[in-house]
Amino acid sequence: xxxxxxxxxxxxxxxxxxxxxxxxxxxxxxxxxxxxxxxxxxxxxxxxxxxxxxxxxxxxxxxxxxxxxxxxxxxxxxxxxxxxxxxxxxxxxxxxxxxxxxxxxxxxxxxxxxxxxxxxxxxxxxxxxxxxxxxxxxxxxxxxxxxxxxxx
Amino acid sequence: xxxxxxxxxxxxxxxxxxxxxxxxxxxxxxxxxxxxxxxxxxxxxxxxxxxxxxxxxxxxxxxxxxxxxxxxxxxxxxxxxxxxxxxxxxxxxxxxxxxxxxxxxxxxxxxxxxxxxxxxxxxxxxxxxxxxxxxxxxxxxxxxxxxxxxxxxxxxxxxxxxxxxxxxxxxxxxxxxxxxxxxxxxxxxxxxxxxxxxxxxxxxxxxxxxxxxxxxxxxxxxxxxxxxxxxxxxxxxxxxxxxxx
Numbered sequence: 400x401x402x403x404x405x406x407x408x409x410x411x412x413x414x415x416x417x418x419x420x421x422x423x424x425x426x427x428x429x430x431x432x433x434x435x436x437x438x439x440x441x442x443x444x445x446x447x448x449x450x451x452x453x454x455x456x457x458x459x460x461x462x463x464x465x466x467x468x469x470x471x472x473x474x475x476x477x478x479x480x481x482x483x484x485x486x487x488x489x490x491x492x493x494x495x496x497x498x499x500x501x502x503x504x505x506x507x508x509x510x511x512x513x514x515x516x517x518x519x520x521x522x523x524x525x526x527x528x529x530x531x532x533x534x535x536x537x538x539x540x541x542x543x544x545x546x547x548x549x550x551x
Numbered sequence: 552x553x554x555x556x557x558x559x560x561x562x563x564x565x566x567x568x569x570x571x572x573x574x575x576x577x578x579x580x581x582x583x584x585x586x587x588x589x590x591x592x593x594x595x596x597x598x599x600x601x602x603x604x605x606x607x608x609x610x611x612x613x614x615x616x617x618x619x620x621x622x623x624x625x626x627x628x629x630x631x632x633x634x635x636x637x638x639x640x641x642x643x644x645x646x647x648x649x650x651x652x653x654x655x656x657x658x659x660x661x662x663x664x665x666x667x668x669x670x671x672x673x674x675x676x677x678x679x680x681x682x683x684x685x686x687x688x689x690x691x692x693x694x695x696x697x698x699x700x701x702x703x704x705x706x707x708x709x710x711x712x713x714x715x716x717x718x719x720x721x722x723x724x725x726x727x728x729x730x731x732x733x734x735x736x737x738x739x740x741x742x743x744x745x746x747x748x749x750x751x752x753x754x755x756x757x758x759x760x761x762x763x764x765x766x767x768x769x770x771x772x773x774x775x776x777x778x779x780x781x782x783x784x785x786x787x788x789x790x791x792x793x794x795x796x
Contacts, residue, residue, distance in 0.1 A: 413698060413729050414768065414790040423757050428738040432750045435742060439749035489754035 420488045430534030433494050437461070437536070445473045457498075461505045462538055468510055475502035475514060493532060500529040501539055504546035519550050591618070593696050595646055598689035603650065617649045638775040639785070643689055687792055694789040701768045702726060708763065716745045720753070721760030 424432060437458040441451060449469045457474060460466045481488045481495035488495070504526060506512040515522060529535070530543045592614055599610035709718035723736035723744070736744070738753070747753040769782055776782035 413725070413764070414694075414786055414793065420754055420758065423754055424738060431738045431742075435738070435747075435753075436750050443749045444751050489751035489758070494750070 421491055424491060427534075429491060429494055429532075430536070432491065433497060433534065433539075434536060436490070436494065436498060437539075441470060441474070445470070445477055447473055458538070461501050462542065464509065466505060466509055468506060468512060468514075471502050471506050471510075472514055475499060475506075478502065496525075497529045497532055497535060497539065500526050501542060504542050507546045507549060508542060523547055523550055590696060590700070591642065591693075594689050594692035595642070597692040598643065598646065599650065601688035602686055603647075605650075613650055613653060614646070616653070617646050621645050621649055639690070639693060690789060690792045694793055697771055697789070698730075698768075701764060701771050702730075704767050704771070705760075705764055708767070714759075716747075717756050717760045717763065720745055720756045721764065724757060725761070726764075 438456055440453060441447065441455050441457055441460060442453050444457075447470065449467060451467070451470060455470075460470045460474060478490070478495045478499035481490045482492050482499065490498070503515050503517075503522070506514045517525070526543050526547050530540055530547070592611075595614045595617065596607065596610045599605045599613060600607050603610075605613065705721070706718050709715055720736075720741055723741065727733035728735045741747070741753060745753075745756070747756065768786065772785050773779070773782045776785050
């Protein structure tokens with residue numbers, strides 16, 4: 400590396416940089432992060448007490464016809480932890496928030512099960528927020544829309 | 552502990568290095584002198600060229616003489632430890648004193664010839680040091696050398712721990728864009744290149760890289776700072792010097 404070419408303003412950034420997850424990734428990368436999360440095997444991120452195929456992905460659980468509710472609950476807890484862990488989170492809050500709402504929507508739509516204490520109005524408002532994220536994929540948007548309409 | 556080194560809070564790598572360099576009986580004296588020169592030469596030379604307007608080849612001679620006469624033979628390190636002052640400031644002040652004395656000697660001996668004469672602004676502009684404020688030349692070169700050392704140490708540490716992914720993602724995402732102007736590697740590129748299985752793995756690698764970089768930076772600064780507080784102040788000061796350009 401040619402140190403004589405170091406631009407000093409960027410060097411200043413290097414010396415002062417923070418390590419918060421919100422500053423790791425750009426807004427236009429949130430869609431890629433969420434897509435990667437959906438494609439990730441659940442065993443990579445979740446501590447599960449149930450047996451699960453090591454290739455089962457988050458998408459398999461969230462969009463499957465009859466998902467294991469233990470795993471759906473684990474996804475909800477994982478994403479909730481991500482939004483509440485100050486300084487230790489590894490997902491941007493908006494991505495974790497959408498994942499959280501998708502897990503609740505999955506339980507509502509696939510098993511008619513309510514896994515949140517939020518009242519309908521609050522739940523719908525949060526799902527609408529998730530639905531409106533510009534980077535959201537079609538399958539997730541459809542899941543959220545179905546859940547919102549089911550509460551109407 | 553090298554010969555003559557006092558007990559205390561400075562038994563760190565660079566202090567040991569400097570002690571070894573000043574100790575003619577030390578086994579690694581030549582290595583220590585080489586590393587010492589490599590670390591401080593650019594900053595000291597930049598200061599003489601940009602601030603003192605001394606020709607670069609003459610500045611290099613003066614720096615070599617300064618390091619030999621002051622840092623090694625007169626134990627500048629010992630002085631720094633006694634004063635508990637900033638090593639960077641002490642080094643600069645000592646260099647200025649040394650150069651002033653050398654200039655006075657030359658003048659008295661009427662041995663001006665072409666050595667150490669002030670040069671015109673056009674000639675200064677042709678030097679390699681791209682600083683807008685000559686008074687910052689020393690500090691900027693110091694910071695550049697320091698950050699270069701930090702990068703080298705981090706890469707070596709990652710390799711030693713078989714965590715090339717941490718170095719790779721840090722280099723592609725942060726270091727190269729900051730230092731070379733290389734475009735930032737986007738998320739999908741990083742996933743494809745390093746095979747992270749989930750966003751958490753990717754984020755963890757990048758967070759670990761950033762923390763490792765800052766830890767090594769603090770360590771490198773700590774090798775010449777008096778204490779943790781002094782090290783933090785030194786980092787903030789160098790950051791501000793680099794930011795105001």
